[in-house]
Amino acid sequence: MSRDGLLAGLKVVIDAGPTCEDIDPVRFLGNRSSGKMGFAIAAAAGAAGAEVTLVAGPVALATPAGVARRIDVRSALQMRDAVFSVIDAADIFIATAAVADWRVASYSERKIKKEPSGTPILELVENPDILAEVAARSPRPFVVGFAAETDHVLENGRKKLARKKLDMLAANHVDATSGIGADDNALEVLWADGGVSLPRAPKPDLAKALVACIAARYRARMHA
């Protein structure tokens, strides 16, 4: 991939993949995120000349060429610590991770036995919203969020853009054959006074188009 320079000189932090919330030494709560979209964006941002830090949940993916630094984490709390350890220097934050919404209130050091107590009832607590916390900082980087929606992609996307105070939101439609875990995807990219549809394409192509969009909006904001 050629370095096209669209993000030359900028520091970009990207989180990617799922988080796993351990219940006991053998069990966890997780989700179907593969990390492919986030890793493709990391590759595209690196190719565009950015200094990329990739914070990765548990995924089976090699570090793309052009990524300066990768921090591997497992849980949402670890992902938040990792993001916050590098966010001060970031010009752009792209939150592609499928952060688990909940974790168990208390981790069991010992494997929970089926006997004698029967079916356990897990108490869950909410995880921090890493994206919203970064967006609430001042000063803050240019903040890009993702949304996986099953219905009303545009309407829900606009609400999320406003609620989380994002500079940009990339919303996709998730069903059995697209979105999470798939090799290609389509995105509705939204910002406060505009938007663009990026049609279905393999994730590396889509990532390149999204990075071009991010670069254009970042420059527009800088010159506003």
Ligand code: C5P
């Ligand atoms: O609200 P929802 O989970 O749909 O928002 C998705 C966006 O928020 C994604 O960009 C995701 O990375 C981010 N997020 C986060 N921390 C959470 C939940 C979501 O950073 N706990």
